[in-house]
Amino acid sequence: MEIIVIGGGIGGLTTGALLTKEGYQVTILEASNEWGGSAGKFSRGKFLFPVGATMGMGFEEGGLHHRIFKELGLSFPAIAMDEIMRIYQGSRVMPYYSDRNRHLSECAIQFPDYAEKIVSFYQEIWKMGAEIRKLIDPLPVVPPVTFAEWRGLLLSLKPGTPLLLPYLRKTMGDLLLKHNLMKATGFKHFIDGQLIDSMQATSENCSALMGALALDIYHEGAYYTEGGLYRVAEILQQYIENNGGKTYRRKQVQTIRREHNRWVAIDQKGERWKADHLVNNLPVQSFVPLLPEPLQKQLPSKLLKRSQLSQWGAFTMYLALDEKVIPNYTALFSQVLSSEGDMTEGNHLFLSLSKSNDLNRAPAGFRTLTVSTHTELHHWDTKEKYDQYKQELTEKMLTGIERVIPHIRSGIELQMTGAPRAWERFTKRPKGMVGGFPQTNEYSLFNSLSHRTGLDGLWLCGDSVFPGAGTIGVSTSGYHVYRSILKDNKKTKLN
Ligand SMILES: Cc1cc2nc3c(=O)[nH]c(=O)nc-3n(C[C@H](O)[C@H](O)[C@H](O)COP(=O)(O)OP(=O)(O)OC[C@H]3O[C@@H](n4cnc5c(N)ncnc54)[C@H](O)[C@@H]3O)c2cc1C
Numbered sequence: 001m002e003i004i005v006i007g008g009g010i011g012g013l014t015t016g017a018l019l020t021k022e023g024y025q026v027t028i029l030e031a032s033n034e035w036g037g038s039a040g041k042f043s044r045g046k047f048l049f050p051v052g053a054t055m056g057m058g059f060e061e062g063g064l065h066h067r068i069f070k071e072l073g074l075s076f077p078a079i080a081m082d083e084i085m086r087i088y089q090g091s092r093v094m095p096y097y098s099d100r101n102r103h104l105s106e107c108a109i110q111f112p113d114y115a116e117k118i119v120s121f122y123q124e125i126w127k128m129g130a131e132i133r134k135l136i137d138p139l140p141v142v143p144p145v146t147f148a149e150w151r152g153l154l155l156s157l158k159p160g161t162p163l164l165l166p167y168l169r170k171t172m173g174d175l176l177l178k179h180n181l182m183k184a185t186g187f188k189h190f191i192d193g194q195l196i197d198s199m200q201a202t203s204e205n206c207s208a209l210m211g212a213l214a215l216d217i218y219h220e221g222a223y224y225t226e227g228g229l230y231r232v233a234e235i236l237q238q239y240i241e242n243n244g245g246k247t248y249r250r251k252q253v254q255t256i257r258r259e260h261n262r263w264v265a266i267d268q269k270g271e272r273w274k275a276d277h278l279v280n281n282l283p284v285q286s287f288v289p290l291l292p293e294p295l296q297k298q299l300p301s302k303l304l305k306r307s308q309l310s311q312w313g314a315f316t317m318y319l320a321l322d323e324k325v326i327p328n329y330t331a332l333f334s335q336v337l338s339s340e341g342d343m344t345e346g347n348h349l350f351l352s353l354s355k356s357n358d359l360n361r362a363p364a365g366f367r368t369l370t371v372s373t374h375t376e377l378h379h380w381d382t383k384e385k386y387d388q389y390k391q392e393l394t395e396k397m398l399t400g401i402e403r404v405i406p407h408i409r410s411g412i413e414l415q416m417t418g419a420p421r422a423w424e425r426f427t428k429r430p431k432g433m434v435g436g437f438p439q440t441n442e443y444s445l446f447n448s449l450s451h452r453t454g455l456d457g458l459w460l461c462g463d464s465v466f467p468g469a470g471t472i473g474v475s476t477s478g479y480h481v482y483r484s485i486l487k488d489n490k491k492t493k494l495n
Contacts, residue, residue, distance in 0.1 A: 031251065081222050
């Protein structure tokens with residue numbers, strides 16, 4: 001049986017590697033010159049930069065990436081961090097610890113007036129998180145579409161699952177309100193900073209269940225990876241090649257057709273790739289236009305509607321730095337929150353610094369830094385606005401980064417930016433939209449998109465579909481496609 005995967009992001013490579021292991025003939029078609037998409041990398045001279053994703057999760061025993069690597073007989077060298085990241089918020093500098101008690105003690109130091117309320121907030125969040133983790137351990141599909149998926153979801157239910165039901169329509173804001181934390185502006189701002197990066201929404205709109213999972217999962221383990229998270233993509237790609245699959249770069253699929261009960265993907269050079277199953281590791285906004293109109297009409301209306309929606313863009317800076325300007329003990333990951341409450345347009349930065357002597361990323365004496373912020377795409381829709389806004393945002397971000405590395409400007413060896421059009425060029429994401437749909441009650445969980453397209457043998461994985469963005473999220477959807485193609489839950493149960 002032949003499988004084509006369009007897109008060599010982590011979602012598609014997960015499906016491809018797992019199916020290769022089962023003996024399927026897998027072919028991956030990747031448009032760009034790199035594996036990993038939003039979690040990929042690029043090199044300039046002697047420096048290597050992660051494009052977007054940098055912080056790893058799910059590498060602990062039982063974590064999703066760990067389980068998938070184990071299933072494939074592989075291991076992944078990720079370094080667990082005691083301090084997940086350091087938060088710079090006005091005059092506050094707050095280490096965010098992985099250890100739960102240490103985090104609570106730090107919150108008591110940083111937000112003394114709210115210490116007890118914060119403890120009760122986290123007790124509830126972590127209790128929810130523990131129940132959600134038990135529920136999702138067998139990787140049920142939400143929303144269930146087939147009888148087998150309903151059955152899988154019902155079998156996943158645990159004695160504690162009913163505790164989660166009252167939260168189904170709640171937001172993280174409701175939980176902050178419940179614990180009288182709405183006036184704890186500094187703490188709320190810290191929580192919003194976490195949610196926007198992981199859930200693409202702030203507490204006001206973020207689903208309580210998804211938000212609790214996000215805040216809980218950091219404490220299960222946050223990881224630095226030598227070189228970068230792109231290694232996940234590369235290892236999966238190599239696994240496919242080493243086990244009989246085929247992986248091609250610079251193959252951009254431009255049309256999908258159905259011919260004689262098989263799927264045909266046609267690339268930019270007119271080359272035709274035929275398969276029994278076609279897996280699309282693409283945002284839905286890119287996927288739908290690949291289909292001819294008669295096939296589009298057969299897609300579920302929810303999928304068609306979502307394919308019309310816009311999402312966040314990202315603006316990124318890539319800096320190679322002389323190590324001398326980096327203060328000792330600078331954390332590998334930091335957030336800079338510059339204005340009360342606003343989480344976009346350079347007011348919220350996520351900084352990822354290479355480890356000293358991570359020679360995959362920079363030669364001795366140098367380090368690389370990737371910095372990102374969320375941006376609304378309307379700021380970038382004309383050439384005039386584009387150039388001016390790029391300049392403004394670059395300056396604003398450099399000022400923000402100075403909070404972490406005060407003398408950064410004197411140590412810059414190389415500086416590049418990634419505005420939405422560059423994101424579109426390198427990851428083929430329309431208009432540079434990234435990060436999937438925000439995990440609000442409107443778009444998450446039972447309102448997410450299924451990995452099923454409604455068309456036989458045509459599948460979706462990646463950050464548009466359940467459970468959403470992040471390397472764990474897209475690997476989960478990749479796993480769901482794999483399991484659905486196999487239609488054999490017993491055989492595919494991960495240990
Ligand atoms: C700035 C930023 C920072 C982030 N930080 C983190 C983080 O620290 N940790 C984390 O876990 N997640 C992070 N994320 C989220 C994470 O990177 C993404 O959710 C995830 O990598 C998306 O994977 P994907 O497989 O869905 O899609 P993508 O990574 O977009 O992969 C899709 C691939 O398909 C290819 N493609 C597109 N169209 C075609 C076509 N027509 N034909 C062939 N190939 C095509 C693209 O070139 C791309 O390689 C971050 C995202 C961004 C934008």
